[in-house]
Amino acid sequence: MKKVYIDKSRCKGCMLCTYYCPKKILIVSDMVNQDGYRVVACTDDERCIGCLSCAHICPCACFEIYREQPVVTGGLL
Numbered sequence: 001m002k003k004v005y006i007d008k009s010r011c012k013g014c015m016l017c018t019y020y021c022p023k024k025i026l027i028v029s030d031m032v033n034q035d036g037y038r039v040v041a042c043t044d045d046e047r048c049i050g051c052l053s054c055a056h057i058c059p060c061a062c063f064e065i066y067r068e069q070p071v072v073t074g075g076l077l
């Protein structure tokens with residue numbers, strides 16, 4: 001089951017999630033969104049431990065993280 005969903009249309013490429021992910025599976029990709037930001041991608045869903053660090057730190061509420069069931073939608077804002 002896919003664990004990491006990223007709403008790339010909301011991403012500002014701030015890289016906070018890449019710093020805080022303990023598994024270092026989030027990278028700034030070459031993809032550019034409609035606002036001209038290079039957006040984040042997950043390199044290996046299977047290594048995600050569902051810690052929610054990315055969802056909590058993202059200022060743009062880009063993440064949905066799934067374990068067996070959805071556990072979070074969006075972020076703090």
Ligand code: SF4
Nearest residue numbers: 021048049051052054
């Ligand atoms: S839930 Fe944790 S391990 Fe998974 S992508 Fe987010 S920060 Fe990384």
Ligand code: SF4
Nearest residue numbers: 011012014015017058
């Ligand atoms: S923290 Fe959110 S806005 Fe910043 S790079 Fe990661 S997904 Fe994009």
